[in-house]
Amino acid sequence: MLLQPVINGTGVLLHTNLGRAPMAHTHTENFANLEFDLTTGGRGSRQRAVGELMAQACGAEAAIVVNNGAAAVLLVLGALAAGRGVAVSRGELVEIGGGFRIPDVMNQSGARLVEVGTTNRTRVADFANAIDGTGSGPAAENQDNDVALVLQVHQSNYEIVGFTEAPTTAELASLAPPLVADIGSGLLDAACPWLDGDPPGWLKDEPAARQTLEAGADLIIFSGDKLLGGPQAGIIAGDAEMVARCARHPLARAVRPGGLVLAALQNLALTYLDRRGTDIAFWRMASYTVDELRRRAEAIVATTNGVAPVELSATPGGGTLPGVEIPSFGLSIAGDHTNALRQQAPPIIARVVDNTTLIDLRTVDPADDAAVAEACGQLAGEQ
Numbered sequence: 420m421l422l423q424p425v426i427n428g429t430g431v432l433l434h435t436n437l438g439r440a441p442m443a444h445t446h447t448e449n450f451a452n453l454e455f456d457l458t459t460g461g462r463g464s465r466q467r468a469v470g471e472l473m474a475q476a477c478g479a480e481a482a483i484v485v486n487n488g489a490a491a492v493l494l495v496l497g498a499l500a501a502g503r504g505v506a507v508s509r510g511e512l513v514e515i516g517g518g519f520r521i522p523d524v525m526n527q528s529g530a531r532l533v534e535v536g537t538t539n540r541t542r543v544a545d546f547a548n549a550i551d552g553t554g555s556g557p558a559a560e561n562q563d564n565d566v567a568l569v570l571q572v573h574q575s576n577y578e579i580v581g582f583t584e585a586p587t588t589a590e591l592a593s594l595a596p597p598l599v600a601d602i603g604s605g606l607l608d609a610a611c612p613w614l615d616g617d618p619p620g621w622l623k624d625e626p627a628a629r630q631t632l633e634a635g636a637d638l639i640i641f642s643g644d645k646l647l648g649g650p651q652a653g654i655i656a657g658d659a660e661m662v663a664r665c666a667r668h669p670l671a672r673a674v675r676p677g678g679l680v681l682a683a684l685q686n687l688a689l690t691y692l693d694r695r696g697t698d699i700a701f702w703r704m705a706s707y708t709v710d711e712l713r714r715r716a717e718a719i720v721a722t723t724n725g726v727a728p729v730e731l732s733a734t735p736g737g738g739t740l741p742g743v744e745i746p747s748f749g750l751s752i753a754g755d756h757t758n759a760l761r762q763q764a765p766p767i768i769a770r771v772v773d774n775t776t777l778i779d780l781r782t783v784d785p786a787d788d789a790a791v792a793e794a795c796g797q798l799a800g801e802q
């Protein structure tokens with residue numbers, strides 16, 4: 420099967436198997452000033468324009484873009500901490516999926532993991548102890564007391580509940596080594612100024628780029644294709660000197676993105692800066708009211724046999740916001756029709772619960788409602 424557009428009826432907004440955030444990409448055959456400075460006529464940097472815009476969008480001094488979040492973590496550790504210690508809470512030694520494990524990436528980068536605290540409870544005093552080598556515990560593993568960075572990693576795809584404690588970004592920023600925060604999903608600003616209304620309530624516990632920098636993180640890392648709503652990319656933003664050291668490291672060349680991704684991210688950054696949130700497909704999906712979705716479902720049901728409107732719960736997906744449910748609405752069809760729906764053009768990806776096929780309309784572009792109605796009509800005809 421060729422790579423092709425599909426209709427996402429799963430209700431998972433950032434479906435990893437469906438490419439996370441939905442993306443437009445049209446491009447004519449043309450040269451671009453990718454590494455050419457139009458002012459001087461000399462060599463330019465592919466990072467210049469998009470870096471400045473992304474930095475502006477999240478309130479950072481500087482930013483660069485690499486191929487994905489994993490590459491960004493690897494580059495930051497390699498450039499800023501190779502041969503030295505990096506202090507991480509034992510509660511944040513995460514596996515993101517696809518084999519991306521913080522301790523393994525640390526090894527690959529040449530930095531040395533300094534584990535701090537316990538799985539469920541870690542205090543800022545534990546970090547201070549690990550860094551200056553006083554007392555017992557983690558400092559024993561860090562015999563030369565050489566901690567180049569403190570790394571805070573967003574738990575992203577899991578939660579530790581119960582008897583828990585974790586230092587805040589501001590507390591970690593008060594420690595001597597620079598603080599790098601891998602915030603994961605790229606929510607640019609907790610206030611979502613690009614939306615007309617209030618930020619969706621289900622985002623309330625998600626760390627945001629601007630607020631993490633304001634709380635004192637020296638550098639932040641996030642993905643382009645999670646809550647940012649763009650192409651696969653990793654963004655490193657923050658202190659200009661630290662960003663420049665990352666950009667100079669030999670690994671930067673190995674993980675640099677191509678012109679298509681940079682152009683898409685540049686457009687996305689401009690869209691955010693213009694506060695045109697409804698021009699970003701992810702934020703449209705995130706913002707539909709349940710009433711709007713219900714009306715779309717009822718319109719499809721009115722023209723189609725064998726289909727019923729149904730209240731559903733969508734999820735953010737993409738390894739973000741575990742346990743979060745977003746009230747939604749969609750269609751239900753008795754029996755398992757997922758196979759037939761996948762044979763449609765474009766393929767429709769649905770899910771099955773209790774032998775009932777469910778199509779969540781929150782993740783379906785309204786422009787695709789007609790295709791969904793037609794496919795459902797065919798199923799009814801075959802029954």
Ligand SMILES: *Cc1c(COP(=O)(O)O)cnc(C)c1O
Nearest residue numbers: 487488489515573575601603642
């Ligand atoms: C998703 C995620 C990554 C990996 O980012 P990719 O863009 O998928 O490579 C790294 N760290 C955290 C905290 C994440 O949530």
